[in-house]
Structure formats: C-alpha cells, structure tokens
Amino acid sequence: MTKITIAIDGYSSCGKSTIAKALAQKLNYSYIDTGAMYRSVTLYCLRNGIMDKKHHLDMDKLMKELENIVVDFKFNTHTKTSETYLNGENVEHDIRTMDVSNNVSKVSSIKEVREKMVALQREMGKHKAVVLDGRDIGSNVFPDAELKLFMTADPDVRAQRRMDEYSSHGQYFTKEEIKLNLNKRDYDDTHRKENPLTRAKDAIILDNSDLSKEDQLEFVLKLIADMQLTKDSVA
Ligand code: DC
Numbered sequence: 001m002t003k004i005t006i007a008i009d010g011y012s013s014c015g016k017s018t019i020a021k022a023l024a025q026k027l028n029y030s031y032i033d034t035g036a037m038y039r040s041v042t043l044y045c046l047r048n049g050i051m052d053k054k055h056h057l058d059m060d061k062l063m064k065e066l067e068n069i070v071v072d073f074k075f076n077t078h079t080k081t082s083e084t085y086l087n088g089e090n091v092e093h094d095i096r097t098m099d100v101s102n103n104v105s106k107v108s109s110i111k112e113v114r115e116k117m118v119a120l121q122r123e124m125g126k127h128k129a130v131v132l133d134g135r136d137i138g139s140n141v142f143p144d145a146e147l148k149l150f151m152t153a154d155p156d157v158r159a160q161r162r163m164d165e166y167s168s169h170g171q172y173f174t175k176e177e178i179k180l181n182l183n184k185r186d187y188d189d190t191h192r193k194e195n196p197l198t199r200a201k202d203a204i205i206l207d208n209s210d211l212s213k214e215d216q217l218e219f220v221l222k223l224i225a226d227m228q229l230t231k232d233s234v235a
Pocket of ligand 1: 012013034035036038039104105108109133134135136137185189
C-alpha cells in the first residue's frame, strides 16, 4: 500500500490526537503531535523565566534561547505511542497542565517559534507514512498531504473530554473554566497572524460529537482504502 501523509487539523479538544494515534497504530505510521511541540516550548519558557503565568513574555531572552530548545518524540513500546521530549526529558505529563494551556497561544503565535517548529515537522514527516495533528498541518506544513481531515465537535462534548483528560492527570477544573480556556484558544488560533487555524479547501470535515473512536477509525480507513483504489484505477 502506498505510504501517505495524513494531516489532521481542528479546534482544541476535538479528539484529533485520539484518532491520530489510532490511525498511526493501525497503519504502523509515525505520529507527530504538533501541539505538544508548542506546549514544550511554552513549558521551557515558564520554567526558565522567559514567561510568567500572566502571559508576560521576555522576547529577547526567548530569541537568545530558542536554539537551545530541542523538542523531539520517542516511541514508548509499553504505551505504543510516541512521547514528547524537551531537551532529553520526557515532558508528556508536564506539558498537559492548565498553566501550559493558558500560555501556549502566546508562544505559538510567535513567528520564529513557528518557523522552527514547522521546519522540524517537515523534517520528521519527509518520508511520509506519518500522521500529524495540529492547526496548520493541511494548510501550511504539508499542503500536499494526500489525506486532510478537519475535526469538529460539539462545544459541550469538547469541554467534557478535556475535563476528563485533566482529571485523569489529577487536575480538577469546572466545565466553565475549561470552556473559557477552549474559547480563548480557538479565538487566538483562528485570529493570529502566523499560520492561523483554517480548514484547507480539500480537507474532509469529521464531526465526531457522537462517534466512538472505532467509528472514526473505520470512517478514515475507508477513506484511505477508497483513495488507494482510485489511485490504482487511474495508474
Ligand atoms: O493540540 P493542542 O491543544 O495540544 O495544541 C496546543 C496549542 O498549540 C494550541 O492552542 C494551538 C497551538 N498549535 C498551533 O498553533 N499549531 C499547531 N500545528 C498545533 C498547535
């Protein structure tokens, strides 16, 4: 079967990573969580006095230190998924805190940060057989991706999912607090100057409000099978 690039974009907490991970496992592809990369840079900024919790950012310090920030992924054979490393440390847990969520929009809107992360993403995905999820994958990082999905879900369902994710890490917030964060990030992601979140014209919309992970996987695998069939019949 021809190896392809799968780009999954959409708003926060629309279940992008769930389907991305399931697809990567099923197809034996690499999974690149691009949101985790921006979260890692944010964590670095918070830990190293580049940014305080009130979103004040020392731009000069960030520009000086950007080249020292190394983000990559390693496959965990137990969890069977890739985990995020910041300068050699596994930060998979630390990047998912509300602190990081509240500050990541600011960091991810910085041109130089995006240039560095996009270059890394293109390098990691250059051999295809890869699933990437984020905000600008189909529109900017891999505009030639063979399959582009744009995920959406009901706002209440999204907030509940994020609430469950936080509580599974021992962090407890009200649905209102979560909704505030999601709304703000949606606004920031769609209104920033650099590579804002937009649906690529050729992206297929997948509303997963009422779909199980298995339903979604079946839907996407069928799309891929149909694409491959179309290719074979044209070739
Ligand atoms: O997918 P996530 O919620 O973990 O992403 C964290 C933040 O990173 C999100 O608020 C927007 C930003 N992001 C981005 O700007 N571009 C991407 N390709 C992925 C994420």
